[in-house]
Amino acid sequence: MTARAIAQLDFCQPCVKSFAMCCSSANLIRLFGRWNFYGLCAIVCLIVTSGAYAGDAEPAKRVLIISTGSRLAPGFVLVDQQLLQALEKIPAARIETYAENLDIVRFPAERSQRIFSEYLAAKYSAYPPDLIILVFVGNLGIPGHLLPQLFPGRPIVVAGLTEEEFHPDQFGNLVSGIAQRVDPRGTLDVILRLQPDSRRMVVVGGTADVDREVLQRVKAAGQLFKKRGIHMDFWDNLSMAELRQSVSTLTQNTAILYARMFRDAAGQAVISSQVARSIAQWANVPVYVMADANLGTGAVGGAVASIESFGKRAGELARLILNAADPKSLPFEIRSASVATF
Numbered sequence: 052m053t054a055r056a057i058a059q060l061d062f063c064q065p066c067v068k069s070f071a072m073c074c075s076s077a078n079l080i081r082l083f084g085r086w087n088f089y090g091l092c093a094i095v096c097l098i099v100t101s102g103a104y105a106g107d108a109e110p111a112k113r114v115l116i117i118s119t120g121s122r123l124a125p126g127f128v129l130v131d132q133q134l135l136q137a138l139e140k141i142p143a144a145r146i147e148t149y150a151e152n153l154d155i156v157r158f159p160a161e162r163s164q165r166i167f168s169e170y171l172a173a174k175y176s177a178y179p180p181d182l183i184i185l186v187f188v189g190n191l192g193i194p195g196h197l198l199p200q201l202f203p204g205r206p207i208v209v210a211g212l213t214e215e216e217f218h219p220d221q222f223g224n225l226v227s228g229i230a231q232r233v234d235p236r237g238t239l240d241v242i243l244r245l246q247p248d249s250r251r252m253v254v255v256g257g258t259a260d261v262d263r264e265v266l267q268r269v270k271a272a273g274q275l276f277k278k279r280g281i282h283m284d285f286w287d288n289l290s291m292a293e294l295r296q297s298v299s300t301l302t303q304n305t306a307i308l309y310a311r312m313f314r315d316a317a318g319q320a321v322i323s324s325q326v327a328r329s330i331a332q333w334a335n336v337p338v339y340v341m342a343d344a345n346l347g348t349g350a351v352g353g354a355v356a357s358i359e360s361f362g363k364r365a366g367e368l369a370r371l372i373l374n375a376a377d378p379k380s381l382p383f384e385i386r387s388a389s390v391a392t393f
Contacts, residue, residue: 111145112373114138115180117171119187119194122152125324126344130186130210130362137366141373149180156188156261156313157320164193172201180205184369185228186362187211188313189261199225206378210365212342212358214264217383227368227381231361233265233341234389235308236272237354241391242306242339245351249281251305255294255330256287257312257321263287265311265341290317291329298334307338309350324348343392352393361386 116134120127138146153167183198183205198207209228256266266287273283312326324344331338331349339353368381
C-alpha cells in the first residue's frame with residue numbers, strides 16, 4: 052500500500068503519517084507478513100492518537116464570575132474584561148468561565164436574593180466551580196456570606212468598589228481579594244485647581260445604601276473645603292426629572308461633583324454611569340467624577356479610581372490561585388489611590 056493510498060483512508064493525520072512511515076519499508080512486510088504488518092501499523096496509530104490527544108483528558112478548571120450589578124454597567128464590563136484577559140494567560144490549564152449578573156444593587160429585595168441563591172445552588176450543584184470571583188459595589192452583604200455556604204471549600208476572590216470597612220479575620224483562609232475606594236478629597240482639590248474662582252460645590256448622589264456610603268465620604272472631605280469659603284450642597288433628595296431641571300440652571304462659579312446614584316429620590320432604579328452621562332448633558336456648569344467608568348460621559352474628569360486597574364489585579368489574584376497559590380498567602384488589599392484624569 053502506498054502513502055497516497057493511506058492518505059485516502061479515514062484516519063487522523065498523526066495516524067496517517069505514522070502508517071505511511073511504516074509502509075515505506077518493504078522489508079517489514081516481508082519480515083512480518085502483510086496482515087501482521089497492518090496490525091503493527093494499527094497499534095502505532097493507537098499509540099500516536101493517545102499521545103496526540105492526551106491533553107484533552109485533563110479536566111477543565113471552572114471559574115464562576117458573579118457580579119452584584121448589571122451586565123450593562125460600564126464599570127462591571129471593565130472588570131469582566133480584565134478578569135477574562137488574566138484567565139487567558141494561564142497556559143497550563145483549560146479554563147471554562149461562567150458568569151452570573153445578579154443586579155442586586157438595583158433590586159435589593161430579600162426575596163430576589165433568595166431566588167438567586169436557589170438558582171445558583173441548583174445550576175452548579177453537579178458542576179461546582181474551582182474558583183468563584185465576586186465583583187460587587189457597596190457592601191459584600193448577603194452574597195459575601197452566601198457563597199461560602201453554596202460552595203464550601205472553594206476559594207473565592209472578592210473584588211469591590213466599596214467604602215466598607217473590612218477586618219483582616221473576616222474572610223477566613225479561602226478568600227482573597229481587593230477593595231477600591233474613591234478619592235473625594237483628591238477630586239475636590241482638582242476642581243479648585245481647575246476652577247479657582249469656584250464658590251459653590253453641588254454634590255449629586257442617590258438614595259440607595261451604596262449611594263449614601265460615597266456621599267458620606269464626600270461630606271467628610273467637604274468639611275476641609277468649607278474652611279476655604281466653599282459652599283457645599285448635597286443633592287440626594289431629587290428625582291431624575293427634578294435633577295434635570297436643577298443642574299441646568301446653576302449660577303456661575305459653581306461646579307458639580309457626581310458621587311454615585313443607583314436609585315433616585317423617587318425610588319427609581321438607575322445605572323450610575325448613565326446618570327453621570329445625563330447630568331453632563333443637562334448641566335450648564337462643569338461636572339466632575341471619581342471613577343474611570345464615568346469618563347467619556349461628558350464629565351471633565353477628576354481624581355479617579357481606576358476600575359480597570361482594580362479589575363486587572365483581581366484577575367491576577369484569580370490566576371495565582373488557579374496556579375495553586377494558597378489564598379491565605381494573598382492578603383486582602385485595600386486601595387485608595389487615584390489618578391488625576393481629564
